[in-house]
Amino acid sequence: MKILLIDKDNPIPAGYKPVLEEVEHGYYMEKNAARCMKKLLEAARKDGITIEVFSAYRTYDYQQKLFDDDVQWNMSEGLSYEEAYKKTASSIALPGRSEHNAGLAADLKGDDWDCDNWYNFEKTSTFKWLEKNAPRFGFIIRYPKDKTQITNFIYEPWHFRYVGCPHAEIITRKGITLKEYLELCNCKFK
Numbered sequence: 001m002k003i004l005l006i007d008k009d010n011p012i013p014a015g016y017k018p019v020l021e022e023v024e025h026g027y028y029m030e031k032n033a034a035r036c037m038k039k040l041l042e043a044a045r046k047d048g049i050t051i052e053v054f055s056a057y058r059t060y061d062y063q064q065k066l067f068d069d070d071v072q073w074n075m076s077e078g079l080s081y082e083e084a085y086k087k088t089a090s091s092i093a094l095p096g097r098s099e100h101n102a103g104l105a106a107d108l109k110g111d112d113w114d115c116d117n118w119y120n121f122e123k124t125s126t127f128k129w130l131e132k133n134a135p136r137f138g139f140i141i142r143y144p145k146d147k148t149q150i151t152n153f154i155y156e157p158w159h160f161r162y163v164g165c166p167h168a169e170i171i172t173r174k175g176i177t178l179k180e181y182l183e184l185c186n187c188k189f190k
């Protein structure tokens with residue numbers, strides 16, 4: 001399996017069309033990612049942890065809408081268009097540059113989710129379970145707290161990227177980002 005690096009500089013290759021499969025409640029992922037996510041959710045439930053998907057595959061149109069709505073919101077807070085655009089771009093990817101558009105990422109939360117401060121997620125038992133167990137199902141925390149300079153993206157403890165096994169376990173054990181990992185094994189997808 002080729003691992004796709006998707007970020008501001010590396011858009012999803014033209015012609016890439018994920019075969020989608022439902023994870024649950026109308027949330028879809030690329031079929032291998034979906035199957036592993038289902039196993040992850042099931043394993044968590046067995047451990048008494050209820051994890052909910054709140055975003056998974058997104059169409060390009062929906063991605064554009066999320067981006068535009070956030071720019072509008074930032075402008076309503078008093079920023080100029082340029083400032084608003086820049087702020088939005090640090091937290092929401094443009095269409096074709098989001099792992100969600102490839103069906104390879106899911107945003108996860110638990111019943112201990114704090115709507116007012118998403119960053120409190122890192123303090124929850126749901127997050128602690130995911131931090132420990134997600135890699136064995138092929139998922140990594142794609143935007144770690146101490147790697148924002150490398151990922152060029154804000155810290156997102158809720159965003160999990162499917163890379164498969166054993167890659168997820170190696171990346172996590174080494175404490176590196178996906179980009180660094182792909183450079184290391186020289187299998188960067190071009």
Ligand SMILES: [Zn+2]
Nearest residue numbers: 105106107159
């Ligand atoms: Zn996400």
